[in-house]
Amino acid sequence: MRRFVMIIAFVLMCGAFAGCKDKASKETTATANTYTSETEITSQGTEEQGTEAQTEEATEEQGTEAQTEEATEEQGIAKQTEEAPEAHGTEEQSSIDYTGKATLTYIGHAGVKIVSKSGTVIYIDPAYQYKDDDYADAADAICVTHGHDDHIPGDFVVQKPDCQIITYKEALHDGVYETYQIGDITIEAVKSGGNGNHKEEECVGYIVTVDGVVIYHAGDTSKNDWMLDFATKQIDYAMFPIDGTYNMGPTEATEAAGLVGAKNNIPIHEFDDVMSGKKKSDKFNPEGKLVLEYGETIVIAE
Secondary structure (H helix, E strand, O other), X not given: OHHHHHHHHHHHHHHHHHHHHHHHHHHHHHHHHHHHHHHHHHHHHHHHHHHHHHHXXXXXXXXXXXXXXXHHHHHHHHHHHHHOOOOOOOHHHHOOOXXXXXXXXXXXXXXXXXXXXXXXXXXXOOOOOOOOOOOOOOEEEEEOXXXXXXXXXXXXXXXXXXXXXXXXXXXXXXXXXXXXXXXXXXXXXXXXXXXXXXOHHHOOEEEEEEOOEEEEEOOOEOOOHHHHHHHHHOOOEEEEEOOOOOOOOHHHHHHHHHHHOOOEEEEEOOOOEOOOOEOHHHHOOOOOEOOOOOOEEEEEEO
16 A cells, blocks of 8 residues: 555656646746747847938938038039130120220230220231120221231221221332321331231231320231330330231240330230140240230220
8 A cells, every 4th residue: 555655646746747747848948939029129220220220321421422422513613614615805894984094904815906095996907706795886997917817807897987997008008108197096007917927018017006006916927136126115005916827926925025115015826836835925934924814905095
């Protein structure tokens, strides 16, 4: 009987142990599942956070790229603005009232406009038009230094009904250089040419006196000894061709300016050195050098 009781007790104990072991196993499995689930959630959260971070980073990079591109474009625009050549003349000049003032305007190439205080207008070699109002002031006289196309007046030059056209054919007649009085402006034809491309008998220069100011336009020429004769004219403004192809170059023109002895010496008929991107006027270095941009106007008497 006692042995039977012991056997029963042993069986009950085994059953209890098995139940505990099964419960422990289930708890362990549940814990493991919970850990796995949390790990997956954490991992998924990390991945999502990483994705968000990447998205934010990508957005920032895109924003930075956009800002960089925008900045580059702005810099490019600024650079283009800085490097762009100045407009023909200036807005500031176009707003200036020159009424009652004598002016000299460098239209471009060999083209020049001279206006007296009273409003008398003459043009010299107005062959090209660079902007619509280059010749808005109707001409009292048009002077032509010689017969090459880049000096012949264009039909865009506005003329007064009694405008006088003076070409080298009229200005140099039977070996005599003529003088003209146009309103309050005196125009004296003088020697020009004298190189392989321009014969003296087919060219003239002009010395213009306006409101006490003396202006010399050399026409197409090279340095010649007869330029010494002009030194007695006490010239205020002298203009010399410096292209070095059809006429003298800037160095020779500097020497010619020394012969004439004007107070201000202006390079014209330039033909920039396109290959080097340099201006030939950089090598024109007389005393009183004065470089005028196309369309620039200066007051010469008030």
